[in-house]
Amino acid sequence: MKPLAIWLAVVAVIFGGYALIANTLRETSQVFVFVDSSNPMEAVWRKVTVELDRIDDRDDAEFALAHGQSLGSELAHTFQPTLDLVGVVPFAPCSFADIDTFPEATEADERILITTTATPCDTSTLTDWTVITLAP
Secondary structure (H helix, E strand, C coil), X not given: CHHHHHHHHHHHHHHHHHHHHHHHHCCCEEEEXXXXXXXXXXXXXXXXXXXXXXXXXXXXXXXXXXXXXXXXXXXXXXXXXXXXXXXXXXXXXXXXXXXXXXXXXXXXXXEEEEEECCCCCCCCCCCCEEEEEECC
């Protein structure tokens, strides 16, 4: 019985070490998320938090977050392990003019826009963006 216990311990250490090394060497991807914070988003604003939680469930990514509308865009935070959107209230008409002006947007491996079906802004010009459209 003792040889079996030694063999199991050796196997557990080998596979544990392999898992630790593989997890440490896994490349982290950078994701830039832009939240439309215009008037039409007011109807789906509670869904934004749910969607941000779903996005930041990834283990192998770090996230930068920005929000904006026609009065301008603002970076909520640069790259970090979670998405934190605090104190933002939807107002003003929508505009995606400043969406690519953030350095984090150009550095990111993936870019995501969260908007709503009620937004009159055109998203067809946003090539290489994943557009998540929330319905009221």
